[in-house]
Amino acid sequence: MLDVFLMLVAMAAQGAGEARSSSMAEVAAEPAPVTESAAPTEQAAAQAAPQPAPQPAPEVPSGKFTTAQEVRPILGMTKANWIAVREYDGQDIVYFTQLLSWRCGLNAIRYSFNDGPIQVYPLPPCHDDTASPNALIDDEAMPIMGLAPGSVQKVYVEIFYDDMTTDSASFERKAVLMP
Incomplete structure (x- = not known):
């Protein structure tokens, strides 16, 4: 789910049109869902490590x-x-x-x-x-x-x-x- 969230943030940052960029900004404002299977330290590491922007x-x-x-x-x-x-x-x-x-x-x-x-x-x-x-x-x-x-x-x-x-x-x- 983090990859989907990052993809949507990248779309908002790229400004793919005024109407879509406001919709993408809403997506970017939503926090990524936390799964129960991920340990807290793994979550912190995933959030701290820079991820490449989706293309x-x-x-x-x-x-x-x-x-x-x-x-x-x-x-x-x-x-x-x-x-x-x-x-x-x-x-x-x-x-x-x-x-x-x-x-x-x-x-x-x-x-x-x-x-x-x-x-x-x-x-x-x-x-x-x-x-x-x-x-x-x-x-x-x-x-x-x-x-x-x-x-x-x-x-x-x-x-x-x-x-x-x-x-x-x-x-x-x-x-x-x-x-």
Whole structure:
């Protein structure tokens, strides 16, 4: 997660347009999430050590849909299906399966529910050493669960492509509610 945070800070510092730079500044202001598995000394060392600024990924089409150049047209055409909401077992469940299916051309996904605080959705790794790098293996595409039934009325999603461009969409519950 630290690498995503640093990438977003670099995008803000590079000033990639007035509208985007204000959005990137908000991202840069968010602290990196702390994982329970990291020891405090490791966290301090990671914060103290200078990290190279992330750069846009090389946009050389591979035919495996691992670059922004390859996945942007698909995600643009399927924007209405980026997320889905389902009522199941007494809770609202939010799925990001469409975005995760093309995640290898993305650096980050951020979202919020009902105009609440922006959160970062953790992207599973790409499987570059396989024939299908975007494949979701085992429980990699876990939905967001445990939300009160009927509580998700609006979802805002922002995606960050690996070429440092962004796209976003807002979804009303009735437009993305699964039967």
